[in-house]
Amino acid sequence: MYRRLARPLLFRLDAEDAHHLTIRALEAASRVPAWPALARRLSAPTDARLSQTLWGQSFASPVGLAAGLDKNGVAVPAFAALGFGFLEVGTVTPLPQSGNDRPRLFRLPSDQALINRMGFNNEGAAALHARLAALRTRDVPVWVNIGRNKATGNDEATLDYLKCVRALQGVADAFVVNVSSPNTPGLRALQAADELGALVRAVVQEVEAGRVAALRAPPVLVKLAPDLHPADFEASVGATLEAGAQGLILSNTTLSREGLGHPHREQAGGLSGQPLTLRSTGLVRDAYRLTRGRVPIVGVGGVFTPENVYAKLRAGANLVEVYTALVYGGPGLVRGLNRGLSRMLERDGVRNIAELIGTDG
Template sequence: MYKSVVKPLLFNLDAERAHHLVFDNLKRAARLPGAGALLRGLYDYQHPSLAREVFGLKFPNPVGLAAGFDKNAVLTDELATLGFGFVEIGTVTPRPQPGNPQPRLFRLPQDAALINRMGFNNDGAAAVAARLAGRHNRQLIIGGNIGKNKDTPNERAADDYVAAFEALAEVVDYFVVNVSSPNTPGLRELQDKKPLINLLQQVQARNLARPTPRPLLLKIAPDLTDAQLDDILEIACETKLSGLVATNTTIGRTGLRTPTPTVAGYGAGGLSGRPLRARATEVIAYLHQKSRGALPIIGAGGIHSAQDALEKLAAGAVLVQLYTGFIYEGPGLVRQINRALARR
C-alpha cells in the first residue's frame, strides 16, 4: 500500500512539505482508538533472537531510525509502534535555529537517494528536552544527536556540544556527537584530530562526572581517507568513546543516474540513500577490522532492503539505522529486516 498509494502521492509534493504532512497525519492517526495496536500489528516484529546489548543498553532489535528524521522528538511515541529498536533524534543545537533557506531537500528517484542541506534546523535543546520528558513510551531507546549552532565559531564549538549534552542528559539513553554534516559551514573541520580530541574530551569530562554516564558516540563522514579513519580510531580510544556511527551523508556525486544538470541545480548538500551503500559498508568494515571489533559501530547509509542491513552487520556493525531507505521503501522495511534477522 505504501509503494502503490502513499508514496506516489507524497512524491508529488515538495520533499520537505511531504515530510511535515507525514508527521501531522501520523500524529492525528495515533490519537484514534486502537491505532497504536493496528500499527504494531502491521509493522512491529519482535523476537528474542533480535535483542542486543550494546554499550550497556538493551536493544529489543538492532534496527533504528537515524537522526534527521525526527529532529525535534515530535514523533517518538508514534515511531515506537513501527517496530524500531531505537530512535535517534536531532541533530539538536543549544539554541533554536531555522536552518538553511528552502528549498533544501531534494529527491533523486532514479538513484533512490536524497540531497539535503537542512542546516541543523531544530527547536533547540531546551524545547526538545521538555518534549522528551513528556513522552509516554519509556521503553523505546532514544539517542540524542548533538551539534553546534551555525553562528558559533569553531573555537567555541565545544561549549555548544557541552550545552546540548547537559540539556538532554536526563532524557536520552546515548549521545552522538555530529561533526560530519556537510550543511553547517566549517563543521567538518572539527573532524581534524586536534579540535576533535579537544571537543570530545570536554563533552566526555561532563559525561563521566555524572552519576550515570551516557554512552558517547561519534558520527563520521564517508568521505574520510583511511589515514583519517585511523585517526578516528585513535581519538575514540583516547577519549573513551563508546562507539561510532558510520556513516553520515556524502558530498560526493559520483555514479548517479540522475542527469548531471539536475543534480547540479540542486546545489550543495549531503547525498544519502542507495548510492552511499557500498562506501558506508567499506568504512564499517575498515573500522571493524582495524579495531579488531573492539569498538561498537552503528551502520548507516544506503539500507533499502533486508539484504543491505545484513551486509552492514556482516561488515562489523552491531546495530543499523534507516533514513532514506525508510522514505523510499516505507515502514514495512523495519519488519522485513527484523524478520530476515530472526530467520538467520
C-alpha cells in the same frame, strides 16, 4: 499500499513539504490514546535472535531510525510503533535555528537517493527536553544527535555540545556527536584528530559529571563522514576511542556524486541512500579492523534490504540505521527488514546476530 497510493501522492509535493506532512501525521498518531502501544505489539520484533544488549540497553532489533527524520522528537511513539529497535532524534542545537534557505531537500528516485542541505533546522535543546521528558513510556532507546549552532564558530563549538549534554542528559539514552554534516559551514573541520579528540573528551567528561549528579550516564558515540581520506579516517577513529567515546556511527551523508544519473545530482548538500550502500559498509569494515571490536559500531547509509543489514553486521556493525529507505519504502520497511533478517539467520543456522558481527574480517 504506500508504494501504490501514498508515495505517488507525496512525491507530487515538494520533498520538504512531504516530509513535514508525514511528520505531522506521525505526531498526531503519537497522541492517539493506546494506538502506539497497540501498533508496537503488532510490529515489534519477537525473534530473540535479533536481540542484544549494548551499553546496558536492550535492543529487540538491530534496525534503528537515523537522525534527521524526527529532528524535534515529536513522533517518538509513532516511530517506535513501526518496529524499530531504537530511535535517533535531532540533530539538536542549544538554541533554535531555522536552517538553510529552501529549497534544501531533493529526491533522486532513479538513484534511490536524497540530497539535503537542511542545516540543523530544529527547535532547540530545551524544546526537545520537554518532549522527551513528557513521554510516559519508552518502548525503545532514544538517542540524541547533538551539534553546534550555525552562528557558533569552531573555536567555541565545544561549549555548544556541552550545553546540549547539560540540557538533555536526563532524557537521552545516548548522545551522538555530529561533526560530519556537510551543511553547517566549517563543521567537518572538527573531524580532524586533535580537534575531535578534545571535543569528545570534553563531552565524555560532561556526561561523567552528570552521572555524579545522579543523572543517567548515556554512552557517547561519534558520527563520521564517508569523505575522509583513509589516513585521516584512521586518525579520527583512534582519537575518538582514546578520548573515551563508546561507539561509532558510520557514516553521514557524502559530497560525492559518483555514479548518479538524476538531474538533482547538481544540487549542493549531502547525499544519502543507495549510492552509499557499499561505501558505508566498507567504512564499517575498516573501523571494525581499526578498533578490533572494542566499541559497538552503527552502520548507516544505503540500508534498503535485509541483505544490506546482514552485510553491515558481517562487516562489523552491531546496529544499523535507516532514513532514505523509509522515504522510498514506507512504514512497512522496518517490519520487512526484521522479518527478512530472521529468515537469513534461520537459513544460516545463526543463533543470535552477535555471532555475525565482524565475521567478514
